[in-house]
Every structure is written in structure tokens, then in C-alpha cells.
Amino acid sequence: MSSSYSTGRGFKSGLAISLGIFGAGLPQTGLVAFGLGEIMQTMPKVALAVKVIGVCYLLWLGGNLIRTWYKHTQSIINAQANQLKP
Structure with missing residues (x-):
């Protein structure tokens, strides 16, 4: 990468x-x-919190990816529309 x-x-x-x-x-x-693994096994609430934070982060990343894709697509559509104008 x-x-x-x-x-x-x-x-x-x-x-x-x-x-x-x-x-x-x-x-x-x-x-x-x-020993984070040990802590997470003995404290299920900590494990759940780590999972929830991870899910929120992945949702945030996905939302940003979709928003960036949408903006890029709209800019291409607008550029093409401007080229078709007389």
C-alpha cells in the first residue's frame, strides 16, 4: 500500500x-x-464497547466513501451536462 x-x-x-x-x-x-484479549474475556462489557466503537468507525468510513463517490459522480454528470449546452 x-x-x-x-x-x-x-x-x-x-x-x-x-x-x-x-x-x-x-x-x-x-x-x-x-493482554487485551484476557481483559476482553474477563470483562464482556469492554469487549462490547470495543466492538461498538469498531462498528461506528466502519460506518463512518463507509459513509465518507459513499459521500465522496456521490460528489465525484455528480461533478462528472455536471461536467457532461455543461458540455452538451449550446
Whole structure:
């Protein structure tokens, strides 16, 4: 992912995404190392909260994707309509 991003957007963007992925991986590794799975097994409410937060995040990502697609589609339709005007 980072190599294709770098190819399309340049070195600085590729470096930024690589550092972002690395930065996200550190807390995940720490949580696993310190027993997040154990906590989630002994505290079902925490597990449910993590799942709900994950669902909300995925819904937010999906909503942004649909909104971006819709705006892009509308801009193409408007551009084509403007070309057809006499």
C-alpha cells in the first residue's frame, strides 16, 4: 500500500503513510502484549464497547466513501451536462 501511494503521490506522502501505519501498529502490539484479549474475556462489557466503537468507525468510513463517490459522480454528470449546452 505504501509503495503504490508513494509512486502516485511522491516520497513525502509515502513516508507519511508508512509512519502512520507504524504508529498505529505500536499501540496494537502493546495492547496484545499486555493482554487485551484476557481483559476482553474477563470483562464482556469492554469487549462490547470495543466492538461498538469498531462498528461506528466502519460506518463512518463507509459513509465518507459513499459521500465522496456521490460528489465525484455528480461533478462528472455536471461536467457532461455543461458540455452538451449550446
